[in-house]
Amino acid sequence: MSVVGGTLEPMPTPWVLHVDLDQFIAAVEVLRRPELAGKQVIVGGRGDPTERAVVSTASYEARALGVGSGMPLRIAARKAPDAVILPVDGPAYTAASDEVMTALRAHPGAVVQVLGWDEAFVGLETDDPEASARAIQAAVLERTALHCSVGIGDTLVRAKNATDFGKPRGTFRLTAENWLEVMGDKPVIALWGVGSKISKRLAGLGIATVDDLARADLDALAAEFGPKMGPWYRQLGRGDGSAVVDDTPWVARGHGRETTFQVNVSDRGEIEQAARDLLDQVLEDVAAEGRPVAGVGLKVRYAPFLTKTFTRKVATTFDRDTVTAEVMALVAKIEPDRPLRLLGVRAEMQMPDDARGGHTPTRGGW
DNA sequence: TCTGGGGTCCTAGGACCC
C-alpha cells in the first residue's frame, strides 16, 4: 500500500502481457496487396514451390487446408493448389515490426521486451489487465492496421502460454490459480521450451502431461536432463518463474548465414566459393555492429540429413584475412566425396560486459 | 511429406594447469 494525500490507496498489481501478432507475415503481405484479403496466402522461401524451402507463415484460409509453418513449400502447394505463394521479404516485416513495438512502448508505464518480429512481453502495473490488453490491441491496430492477441499472466511463462487461448484478436489470463486447471491435461509439448525430443525423453520417465511434469520427481529430472535443465522443466510445468520484463537492449552474440543447395554439391572449389560468399555477408552484418570477431563456425549438412558443426575460437580481430583463413581451415574438415546439402558460416563477436543477450528466453536465467 | 534460415543456450568430454 502507498500513502497518497493522506489516504491509503491500493498498489496496482504487476502483470505480464504477451502480445502476439495474428498471422503476422501473411497479414503484412495482405496490407500491401489488399486483393489478397480472405484468400489462401502462403509465404516462404523465394516463393517458388519447386525449390527446397519451407512455409514461414500461412493465412488462416490456407491453414484450413492443412498448411502450416515449417512445412516444405512443395507439400504446401500440393495441399493448397490455389494458394498465392509469396517470397519472404524480411525488410518489410522488420519495418512493420518496428511500428508495432513503437505502439507498445507508447502505452503508459509499459516495459517492452521484444522476442521476435511478431511478439513481445509488456510489463505493466494495473488492476485491470484485460482493459490494458484491449487498449494495446487498439493502439497496434490504429498504428499498423494489424491485429494481435494478448496473453495475460503473473509470470512470463504463464503469459506466453495464455496467448494461444486468446487467438485470434482476443485475450486470455493464466495465473497460479487456473494454470493447472487449464494446462494440466495438455501434453508437455504444449509448453514453451519443450519440443519433440524432450517430450519423448519425458515420456520415457512416465511424464506425459503438464500435470505429470508439475509433480515430477526433481532428482529423476536432474538425472535425465542435468542439474540446470531438469529443475527448469518442472518449473515450466508449474508455469512458475520470473515475472520481470527486461527491456535492456538485446545484443547479438554473432551472425551467421547459411544456404541450402538446390542440388547437392560435391565439388571442393564450389564449396570453398560458397563459404567465401557466405562469409562476405556475415562480415557485413558483423561490421555493422562494430565489434571484433572472436570465433568462427561452420555448419554442414551432408545428404540426406546429417548435420555437423565445426567451431574455432580466434584471436579477437577485425582483420578479414585472418577470419577467412580460419573459416577455410574449417572448410578443410568437410569430408570429401560426400554430397553437401547445406553450408553455413557463422561469426561470434566479442560481447560487451554489460550486455543482455538471450533472445531465446526458454534457456538461461529464467 | 520431407524437412529454411536466423538465432540462443546447455551439456559432455578432452586438454591443460596447479
Place this chain on the structure above:
DNA sequence: TCTGGGGTCCTAGGACCC
C-alpha cells in the same frame, strides 16, 4: 603398479524458438 582432485577453456553436438 597404479595412476588425486579441482578448475577453466575449448570444441562438438543437441535442443529449442520464431
